[in-house]
Amino acid sequence: MATPPKQLHFGLFTYPGGHHIAGWRHPSTPSSELMTLDFWRNMAQLGERGKFDLFFVGDTLFTREKDGRFFGRQAFSNPDPVSLCSVVSAVTERIGVVATLSTTYHEPYAIASKFATLDHVSGGRAGWNIVTTWEDRASQNFSRATALPKDDRYARGTDFMRACTALWDSWGDDAMLMDRAGGRFLDPSRIQAVHHRSDSFDVAGPLRQPRPPQGWPVLVQAGASPPGRRFAAQIAEAIFTAQTNMAEAQAFRSSTHALMAEYGRPPEAVVIMPGLSPLVADTEAAAKRLEEELAELVHPEVAIWMLSENLYFNFYDRDPDDPMPIEEVRASRTPTSNGESILRACARGNLTIGEAARHVARSRAHQSFVGTPEQLADLMQTWLEAGACDGFNLLPPYFPTQLKVFVEEVVPVLQRRGIYRRDYEGTTLREHLGLKRPPGRHAG
């Protein structure tokens, strides 16, 4: 029997209004309803119609306010991810719900309970995007002046996950008895305290919830910093990344597999999903026109804000017609790799501040695609077959229209090519992603 072709997996990376900074201004975006149940229900149900593996909610723990100047969509954060995912789980039946949550500003017992509950109320569809939060501005909402140093963040995160997995395993799958006649609600011999004691935590356990339907929620990691990758190699079952070209994505995927081997984990224990922001129309020319339209909708001051955020440099009080102060920016703070590539583009094009801002507003951290459904299907199939990914985390530039276009125009093409499911085969997120259920310590 011929091996069936490898299958794509899709995440729906949500963002109120859409991922393009001006997506909310598109005439079709219901921008005054971004905090309503209807908006999110519609989005999640569309994803489910498209047979997506998961609905994903990112997180920010500070408001991007700048002395009263913010007024663009950047003002707006995602709803609290666990809350939103629990709401969404009640209006969907199959799609997974993945919530971002920081190990730096929470406690393991409380979070293990939250995700166990999310897995129960969703019938085994919960996932957790584990982040450690690098922003100083976030720490200032939690009684700390600065973020933890990076190594400390990941040391705490690793320890945090040991505590959580022990807590999820504190109940055997068969601990609930409901033996009414015999007066045995549960079997105490199938429940154990965890006594997790470490540098960061002292947690007694057990949990108050039965073991989650999936054993553990699906553990997700995002980003590609070296300690982040090592963390992922040990525990992540899905990885959200942001490579913008295929060679880099191939290298990322194979080196991730190599790193996982160091921890005795096989390649099939992880699903790697680079981000992709697709702008799709019937013809290439129409798609390009849409791209231009969106670019025109970026308010100049929002573009200046994006430039300032990307370079950690205050451009608000400068004349947009002045040349980019490239050396001054470099001297004020060593730029990130993303910042450095912006500065190089400024030098190459001799850009003014205003031009640099427009440049940044057009480019995206994630790969963007502009074209027809067939062209997008080609790109996806090429990446999949070249071992550059196991699927994509999709970032529609405006919601819900571009999601609808993807579901109605692109998904059928992929299905015809035999590289994407026609329907869900399982009911849990682990089943969608082809991941094993952790046996737990009471097993056998």
Added chain:
Amino acid sequence: MHLTLSLTGHGFHPAGWRQSSAPAIPNYRAQVQRAESAGLDAVLLGPALGSPGLLLSGGADAMQLDPMPLLGSLVPQSRVIGLGASVFMSHTEPFHTARAFAVLDNLSAGRAAWCVDTRQLDYAAADFAHLPLPATTAARYARALEYILVVKQLWDSWQDDTIIADKASGIFAHGTRVHRIDHAGEYFTVRGPLTAIRPRQGRPVIVQWDMSAEGLALAAATADVFLASCATLEEAKAFSASLRAATATAGRDPAELRVLLNLTPILAATGPAAEARATDLDATVPPAAAQALLAEAGEDGPRSGLRFIGTAAALAEQMGAWVAAGACDGWNLRPAVLPDDLGPLLSELVPALQRAGHLRNAYAGATLREHLGLARPANPNAA
């Protein structure tokens, strides 16, 4: 009068689960929908009933889903009824609490309530033993007060009319209508603003039930609803009077606070039949669970409050009389057996209360504050 319903697993009685028809994880959605058809003000999702010792006795339902994601899952399953969830203060951050309730209040179109759990239980602390806890009672309540005030400031950090989403001008939000709180207190330092727009209710309803003197002072300063556990009419009258007096002393109008009495009704068609039910329930607490309950009697456990044994008609009369006597503004029902006791409570007791004119026949408003007759708080930042 006002009526709320605590959904505590398989029931509030430690032997309730033995008579419950629910599966291991109860169907909360169906219960909320029934409470909504009966027109109740809110359902409240509490913490686990009892210690890990009780859980590990194996004989009682001391498990509990986390109330917050559980509340979230009930938002789209209901339309008007209020939804409350309790959060321990001892090991949580006000920023997270403020945000989760703001989001759930908006997604539910104004139906969220925050049930403030001030207890600092030894057994709960064992799951957070690495965290320092306030050493004295005074410090614990000073922290609780600061926590609540930070949450309220965060809810107010966005003015109501901040988001305009004006596509033509490209102005999404009025930046000048979003405010840092720059709180630097004894226990918390919080910059703000919140990462969520102002809740639909302005501030979600704050529910408390700490009966200690310190708890009473905290409620007087900050609560919208108080769930009181009193054994007699006289006790309830005295407690309500002292809480209202304390509210006035705290500079608030006592009419801004609703006092509900915790009540576990054990109903049957006749008085003797109800007595027999109660005896049967009490006699069927498994011995291991009974022992664990004795051991934790010292902890300020949530299993206190009034118990009524009799017919629905008699109970309706008593509930009306106590409200008329000024003992309370309404009741918080904690059924002994869930979901089974909802039958008589919602189809006999509630109609009896409606016939007697104690309870409205249908929802008049859309938000929980409206059900409770509480005003939407003004935002001090809007002045």
